[in-house]
Every structure is written in C-alpha cells, then in structure tokens.
Amino acid sequence: NPPKFVTYHKALQEIRNSLLPFANEASS
C-alpha cells in the first residue's frame, strides 16, 4: 500500500526512513 500523505515533513521522514536501508556506507 502507498504511504499516507499526511504532511510535508511526515512525508519526508517516511521517505528518509524508507531509503535508509539502501544507503551506501560512505553516504549513510
């Protein structure tokens, strides 16, 4: 299911968290 678009900052937080597991070591 797509994430719920609640507020701008919450959206950014959700995207940040979802990207985190895939971050390269150098950039994490």
Add this chain to the structure above:
Amino acid sequence: MSIRGLKKKQPKTFKVKVITMDAEMEFSCEMKWKGKDLFDLVCRTLGLRETWFFGLQYTIKGVCAWLKMEKKVLEQEIPKEDPTQFRFLAKFYPEKVEEELLQEITQHLFFLQVKKQILDEEIHCSPEVTVLLASYAVQAKYGDYDPNFHKPGFLIQDELLPKRVLKQYQMTVHMWEEKITAWYAEHRGIARDEAEMNYLKIAQDLAMYGVNYFPIEQNKNHRDLLLGVDAKGIHVYSINNRFSPNRSFEWSAIRNISYSEKELTIKPLDKKAEVFKFFSSQLKVNKLILQLCIGNHDLFMKRRRVDSIEIQQMKAQAREEKARKKMEHQRL
C-alpha cells in the same frame, strides 16, 4: 513597382534562435531592433505577460550575460554566430511562488527551469526531497496514476533524480521507480498546474533556490568568498558553504551599491554600519552583479507597493481561471 523596388523596401534583418525550457524558435529581427523589441516578440509568441521575471541570456567568453533592453541588439557584445542564440530564462525569482506567479505559462517555465537546476545539482537537494519532487513532476507529466496504464518501467526514460542521489543508494532503477510511484499515487486528483506549483512551493524553500552566486575577494584579508544575490537581498557566503550566509543585507537595508572597475561597494542604510567592499574577477561580472541587484531591488520594492491595475487584472483572471479549471477537473 518592380521586384527590385520591393526588395529595396524590405528592411535588413538578421536571424536569432531563442531557446526556451521546452522549445526553440527562430525570429527575423530588424537591424535597428533594441533588446526590448526582440524580448517583447518572444513574450508575445509565448503568450507570456509576467515578463518582468525573464530575460534573454547568452554566453560570451565563458561569462553569462543578459541582453540589455534599451540598447540595440547588434550593438551589444553578443556572440558572432548565425543565427545568434539566446536562452529565454527566468532572471529574477519571486519571493513567494504561490502569490506571484499568476499565469500558467509563467509557472510552467519556472517549474522546468528549477527542475533542471535540481537535476543538474545547481540547487542542492536532500534525497528525500528529490523523491517527493520527482513524484510531483511525474503527476504533472502523466496525470493521475493508473496501475493499468502506468506499468512497471513507465518512468525508465525520465530523468527524475540527480545523479548524486542515485549514487548514494544501492537501489536499482525499478526500486527508485517503485518509490517515486508510491508517492505519485498519493497525488491523485491534482491537475498539471497544481502539481507544478506544489513542486515550486517545495523547491523555493531550498537554501540555494533563486540565488545567483559570484566568487569575490574581500580587500581586507583576501579571503575567498561567495556573493549571493536573490529576491530578498545580498548574502555573503564562505566559499565552501553555499547554504547559510555569514552575512546578509536585505534590500530594504541597503542605501546604495556602486562599482568602479573590479571593486563593488555596498552601503547599508544605517550610516553607522560598516560599508562592505569587495572585488570580483572582472568588470563584466561587476556589471552583471549590479544589474541583478537593481532588478531584484526593483521587484522587492514593487511587491511592497499596491498592485498595479495590470497585476490586479491578472490576479483576478488567474483566480477565475483556477476556479474554472477546478470545476472542470472535478466534473471530469
């Protein structure tokens, strides 16, 4: 009248190519035309009325310059090429996109220009913001998400994220597409112009948005610095930090800006405050800095005055148009 006679009567012309963010146009210009004549013709062709944000840019000897309005085109130091090429770009940025950009064409040109700056990494943007921006760009391009129509791989040809962001993560093209599509699906019901405006509303909060940077040297200790000119004022940055200025002068707090050769002087309104002097690399760059300062200052003052009749009419038209579109969109 003979053919010869007719030929004689035709004014001599020269060709120019104007490149906008999404089109190329060729014009025949009369030799006597001023910059304004060409600029007005381009704006009329585009149907653009909010002309004050834009200019015709060209590059000469590696330095960007803007065509002067009051001087003849051919008397300016433009590249000797046939046709002469100009880029039609936003030269000045609004302080608040949602209040100042009225026409759809103006919003669209800003959207395309800012999107390119973000993708080209001229404006720094965090990975999470780039994903959200990409989802609005997709909504603007493809309309509402429909899983039956927007099959996996539909975004493969689109440049949606800066290369720096792609390199930061171990994610395949399909994983990125999935991520962007999840957010794209959330924008259902948003029309193209709204999606582009949402994009701009997010982008305008980025630290580097709308800032023109110039390397400068301060005379005191010859430290390398950057001067930033934007809609709000003049900012001084360390060479390695374009995000937060060390010092800022709002337009309303500046009494005078002047230059002689390579030296530029900013005099604050407060006579007790220190006068800020610095050097740029070339006289040409100084002229450009001053041009941007004058233009941004004029717009800053204009925003704080009562709207002209023309702007009032444009705002009313924009409101009507928006309401009409919304109704049509809901009906559909």
